Amino acid sequence: MLHMNLPERIPVVVSVDDAHLSKVDEVVARLRAAGMEVAQTLAHAGAVTGHVDSGRYDALKQVHGVSGVERERTFQLPPPDAKIQ
Amino acid sequence: MFSTSGREPFSGAFSSRRDVRPETTGRTLVLMRHGKDAMAAGVKALSSAAGLSTLRASDASNSMKMADLEPSTAMILDEIGVAVVNGNPDQIGRLSIQATRPDSILAVEAERVVYAAVWPPIGAAVMPVAPAAAGAPNVTREYLRGYRDGLDHAADLCFAGGVAPLEPVRANERARMNESAATWGLQATRVVESIWTGSGVKIAVLDTGFDLTHPDFAGRAIVTQSFVSGEPPQDGVGHGTHCIGTAAGARQPNPLPRYGIAYESEIYVGKVLNNAGRGGDADILAGIDWAMRNGCRVVSMSLGAPPGPKPSTVFENIARRALAGGMLIIAAAGNESDRPSYVAPVDHPANCPSIMAVAALDATLQVAFFSNGGIEPNGGQVNIAGPGVDVYSSWPMPKRYDTISGTSMATPHVAGIAALHAQANPGISAVDLWTRLVKSARPLGLPAADVGSGLVQAPV
Numbered sequence: 001m002l003h004m005n006l007p008e009r010i011p012v013v014v015s016v017d018d019a020h021l022s023k024v025d026e027v028v029a030r031l032r033a034a035g036m037e038v039a040q041t042l043a044h045a046g047a048v049t050g051h052v053d054s055g056r057y058d059a060l061k062q063v064h065g066v067s068g069v070e071r072e073r074t075f076q077l078p079p080p081d082a083k084i085q
Numbered sequence: 086m087f088s089t090s091g092r093e094p095f096s097g098a099f100s101s102r103r104d105v106r107p108e109t110t111g112r113t114l115v116l117m118r119h120g121k122d123a124m125a126a127g128v129k130a131l132s133s134a135a136g137l138s139t140l141r142a143s144d145a146s147n148s149m150k151m152a153d154l155e156p157s158t159a160m161i162l163d164e165i166g167v168a169v170v171n172g173n174p175d176q177i178g179r180l181s182i183q184a185t186r187p188d189s190i191l192a193v194e195a196e197r198v199v200y201a202a203v204w205p206p207i208g209a210a211v212m213p214v215a216p217a218a219a220g221a222p223n224v225t226r227e228y229l230r231g232y233r234d235g236l237d238h239a240a241d242l243c244f245a246g247g248v249a250p251l252e253p254v255r256a257n258e259r260a261r262m263n264e265s266a267a268t269w270g271l272q273a274t275r276v277v278e279s280i281w282t283g284s285g286v287k288i289a290v291l292d293t294g295f296d297l298t299h300p301d302f303a304g305r306a307i308v309t310q311s312f313v314s315g316e317p318p319q320d321g322v323g324h325g326t327h328c329i330g331t332a333a334g335a336r337q338p339n340p341l342p343r344y345g346i347a348y349e350s351e352i353y354v355g356k357v358l359n360n361a362g363r364g365g366d367a368d369i370l371a372g373i374d375w376a377m378r379n380g381c382r383v384v385s386m387s388l389g390a391p392p393g394p395k396p397s398t399v400f401e402n403i404a405r406r407a408l409a410g411g412m413l414i415i416a417a418a419g420n421e422s423d424r425p426s427y428v429a430p431v432d433h434p435a436n437c438p439s440i441m442a443v444a445a446l447d448a449t450l451q452v453a454f455f456s457n458g459g460i461e462p463n464g465g466q467v468n469i470a471g472p473g474v475d476v477y478s479s480w481p482m483p484k485r486y487d488t489i490s491g492t493s494m495a496t497p498h499v500a501g502i503a504a505l506h507a508q509a510n511p512g513i514s515a516v517d518l519w520t521r522l523v524k525s526a527r528p529l530g531l532p533a534a535d536v537g538s539g540l541v542q543a544p545v
Contacts, residue, residue: 013366015402040367042374045403049367068398070366073390073433077293077362080323084420084455085491 007053011072012036012060016046020065024048027065034059108198112151113177115159115168116192124166126189131159131168134183135176139168151196169196267343269448270331270472270498276346279543281505283347288332288504289376289384290497291369292325294318294356296481299326301338301345302352310375311356312368321360323480327487328387329354330479332497332504344478344486346501346543347508353381358388366400369434373403377412382507382515385500386416386440387493389432395463396436404439413515415441415500417492418467419457428458428535436465441519444536445473445495452535456492459534468519469526470536471495499541509544 014036016027024043031048032038035056040049049072052060060069078085117127131137137159140147147160154160154171161168170177183190267277294311295302297319309318320326333352334345355372358364369386376384384407404414419432435442444467445453453474459466473495480487499522506521507513513521526539 011365011367013370013399015399017402018406021406040371042370044377045370045374046406047370047374047399047403049370067402070397070399072366073397074363074365075358075369075388075390077322077324077358077388079362083490085324085327085489085493 007055009051010054010057012050012052012057013070013072014048014050014060014066015068016048016065017067018046021046023065027063030063030065031060034063036060109195110151110198111171112154112196113170113172113180114194114196115170115180115190116194117166117168118189118191119166123189124161124163127166127168128159128161130183130189131161131170131180135159135170135172135179137170137172137176264342264477266341268472268477270476270494271343271346273446273448273450273472274498274502274541274543275545276502276505276543277343278545279505281347281509281544282336283333283350283501283504283508285349286347286383286504286507287351287353287376287379287381288347288500289353289355289372289379289381290325290329290332290500291355291357291372291376291384291386292320292328292388293322293358293360293362294320294325295329295352295354296320296326296479298482299479299485300482301330301335301479305333305335306351307354308351308379309354309356310372312371312375313356313359313364316356316359318354318356320356320481322358322362323484323487324362324387324493325354325356325358326481327476327478327489328385328493328497330497331476331494332385332501334479338479342477344476346498347504350501350504353379364388366397370399370403373407373414377407377410381412382518383500383503384412384414385497386414386434387491387496389417389419389435389492391419391421392430392433392436392461392465394461396438396465397433400434401437401439404434404437408439408515408519411515413441413503413518414439415443415496415503417496418442418444420445420455420491420493422455422457424452424454424456428460430461431457431459431465431467436461438466441468441499441522442466442537443468443473443492443496443499443541444470445490445492446470446529446536446540447474448472450529450540452531453490453492455490456495456535458532459537466537467533467535468537469499469523469541470529470539471498471541473498502541502543505543 020027036052038050139159141161159168159170181193184193271277311318333347333350336348357368357372416435418435421429431442445456474490476494477488523538525542528539
């Protein structure tokens, strides 16, 4: 039986290094070329968010102009009637 | 605590760091050796050596009110072997000489004034405050000093041994606190005394949004933006409204008490958590980017996730950039701890070195049991602490107000106070603002891993 290992689609956040802060669009283009599905370009903060297949996650770190690539973390508040929030 | 070595009173009982002598009542305590014969000898010494009249507390006809004790009189407390003496210095001197030959009198000490270890002190006498803070509650400086010294003395006694530790004051002591005019947090941080309002300062709060119908915020400058797809900035949860209330609520809400700090600041509501209280890094970063673009000086983030082994490089890069550009990001240390048995590390993203991490204190200025600590050696420090237990603030209508706890509540205290400092120091850089907050914090004598430099203080 042929098992298909579908690549996991990872939500990622990427930071652009200081040298490329004024050229974020260039870095975004390279990230796309490396397989990233870009959702947001946050030019002021110098961050890019989106998704990438797990097999291409590490390659994003090699993109010129990138200072950090991380899997997106999620936050969950306690319910509104909790004593401690 | 009585010394039996005959050395001078107080020599071991108080921290040498403090120059202030403790308050005394004018009366003197005399410790006598226990045992029937020794007590009799002690009482004899009181009358013959010092010429004092003696009364026994066990005698029902004697008033137990020490304040009524006549001059040149000793009230004998037989059960504990102590006499309370109202004597002149010459009489006390003669008793002290007796103490050097301890067959009856063991020690002679001035009776100290102590204060109940409750915050704020019950029945504190009223002192007028500056007109600019009219409507603020009044607490005397002397009472605060006495409270602090009383606690120091009690702690020193415990460390010296031989005295059972006091029961910690519980959070339910809050029921006895005077929060009729302003919340305890605004008192403890000196916001109530501050002349500053946050005018001209933009504060961004990245959270669940805000109840834009809340009556206490009518007429306020509020800019909103939702980063949650399919949901407007209107708060469907409460958390965001509560945090914004603390950071920027009105000076005179109706009804009182006042619960907000920077009441003339411009509020930037960034909804980054949905109406189920859920969100992700991507929306947080979008909120930070938006705040930067709009010239916000302060960003308050009462949100956190369990950290990894080291802080996020992505968030650290963005936060460092924000700092350099004039924006201070302040985040909650997190609530995963269960002190004393378990202290969790500071949450992401507060664990970033360029993000100010805030711990929570209760009204007795102890670390809240849930407050995370700086236990990771690589980053993840607590920088400062704020009021975070039983914090009263705004809530979505119709409930209007609620009282909850969390490092989420401590964080907007720091953010609101940061806005006051920013107003008081026009043109101050975000880095210098950080330094100012940390340096002006009130030291608590608690580990920096738990509270950073101490309790945040408003500029007065």
